[in-house]
Amino acid sequence: MLGEYRIEGRRAAEIAASVERAVGAGELEPGQLLPPMRELAVQLGVNPNTVAAAYRTLRERGVIETAGRRGSRVRSKPATTGREYIRVDVPEGVRDLADGNPDPALLPSLAKAFVAAAEHGDRVPVLYGQAAVEPELERIARADLDADGVPDGPLTVTSGALDAIERVLAAHLKAGDAVAVEDPGWGSVLDLVPALGLRTIPVGVDDEGPLPDDVRRALESGARALIVTDRAQNPTGAAVTATRARALRAVLADHPQTLLIEDDHGYRIVDQSLQPLAGVTRHWAFVRSVAKAYGPDLRLAVLTGDSVTVDRVRGRQRLGPGWVSRLVQRAVVGMWADGAVEARAVAGAYGRRRDALIGALAERGVAAHGRSGMNVWVPVPDETGVVARLLHAGWAVAPGARFRMSAPPGIRITVSTLSEDEIGHVADAVASAIGPAPARRYV
Numbered sequence: 001m002l003g004e005y006r007i008e009g010r011r012a013a014e015i016a017a018s019v020e021r022a023v024g025a026g027e028l029e030p031g032q033l034l035p036p037m038r039e040l041a042v043q044l045g046v047n048p049n050t051v052a053a054a055y056r057t058l059r060e061r062g063v064i065e066t067a068g069r070r071g072s073r074v075r076s077k078p079a080t081t082g083r084e085y086i087r088v089d090v091p092e093g094v095r096d097l098a099d100g101n102p103d104p105a106l107l108p109s110l111a112k113a114f115v116a117a118a119e120h121g122d123r124v125p126v127l128y129g130q131a132a133v134e135p136e137l138e139r140i141a142r143a144d145l146d147a148d149g150v151p152d153g154p155l156t157v158t159s160g161a162l163d164a165i166e167r168v169l170a171a172h173l174k175a176g177d178a179v180a181v182e183d184p185g186w187g188s189v190l191d192l193v194p195a196l197g198l199r200t201i202p203v204g205v206d207d208e209g210p211l212p213d214d215v216r217r218a219l220e221s222g223a224r225a226l227i228v229t230d231r232a233q234n235p236t237g238a239a240v241t242a243t244r245a246r247a248l249r250a251v252l253a254d255h256p257q258t259l260l261i262e263d264d265h266g267y268r269i270v271d272q273s274l275q276p277l278a279g280v281t282r283h284w285a286f287v288r289s290v291a292k293a294y295g296p297d298l299r300l301a302v303l304t305g306d307s308v309t310v311d312r313v314r315g316r317q318r319l320g321p322g323w324v325s326r327l328v329q330r331a332v333v334g335m336w337a338d339g340a341v342e343a344r345a346v347a348g349a350y351g352r353r354r355d356a357l358i359g360a361l362a363e364r365g366v367a368a369h370g371r372s373g374m375n376v377w378v379p380v381p382d383e384t385g386v387v388a389r390l391l392h393a394g395w396a397v398a399p400g401a402r403f404r405m406s407a408p409p410g411i412r413i414t415v416s417t418l419s420e421d422e423i424g425h426v427a428d429a430v431a432s433a434i435g436p437a438p439a440r441r442y443v
Helices: 012-025 037-044 048-060 111-123 135-147 161-172 187-195 212-220 242-253 307-318 326-338 343-363 383-392 420-434
Strands: 064-066 072-074 155-158 178-183 199-206 223-229 259-263 283-289 301-305 375-379 410-414
Touching (some): 012 048, 037 048, 048 064, 048 072, 135 155, 135 283, 135 326, 155 161, 161 187, 161 259, 178 187, 178 212, 187 199, 212 223, 212 242, 283 307, 301 307, 343 375, 410 420
Parallel strands (some): 178 223, 223 259, 259 283
Antiparallel strands (some): 283 301, 375 410
16 A cells, blocks of 8 residues: 555654655655554554544645545645645746846845835834734825725735745634635645645636636535636736626625635736726635735835735734734835836736737737736647747756646646847747647636
């Protein structure tokens, strides 16, 4: 059953750690069946309740799953072997279009903002017990949210969008609860949900966002939460339209107890208007990170939501990191105030590259998707083969397996640093790797 690997330990924590180490090292593979609890208890000379506790811990960590009499097995995508490991090693001389990073040339300089923030900190040091959110940051962020139609609510700051999503899920859900997630969707979210001991229910996506019928089915089947990317969806570039937003709000209105989490992934890098869904359900959270527009190392996201949700997040933060550095917050405020990022120019730059590649692929009979953001999603018949052939041709792209559950295969191409001269060459290589394909939806 386990090949040559032998599970060890006398206590539940030791047994769980033994399994988790083996999964992380690849000695226990995804889908591999684990011994029945009583059988393993005999092998280890422990009480069956000890093994049951170990297996429960592993389920809550997203390492294994249990299907009644069919037993427990390693998850197909265990949290200890996250999707970030499904990547292409980019050899020297190969052009990297797989990393998902913004164009460094479009990022603002950080030096001036941090010097000013540090000088302010020297004059007025931040001490324990003070406010967790910089007042000017809250004022500017709230004004932006108001302008985009996001409902009024308390505001806090987290260490990036994923940190916010994790804290909101933990504030409301318990192990075993189901979460409806986009498929294809952000690989980190697809890893995070099972790592919290939650179940994922995939929801199809097209260019206008999550499919309402899929969302309805997910909620009717018991999903307690829904995570939606409003703009620049990773990996497809979808952006929720006004028509789609109305349809999704109608579905959510029938399920007012749903926890709604919205990630405005395209904040200050897209020109599509925001169509927020918040306000229909009792509990909701809306997240905006500064990473894509101002730099991935700025681990800062603004989170607003209903008062209960935000209060729970704040309370848990106080017991952990306490607050996100006020120095970082002041630096972001400085860049906002100085107009360090011209959102329209950034959106235009990414849009021209994205549209040029999609157009070039269409001319070669290849369907591609990308309404917003810095990525283009290309459905392919053979994901592994296409990635390998493109790598051989000198182009590294991200395999779709990093971003999908039940959705058909595809590849993600990051266009953020593509030059005009490269567009045709990339399109030729992709067309050669997959051949002409009819247009289809990636649901």
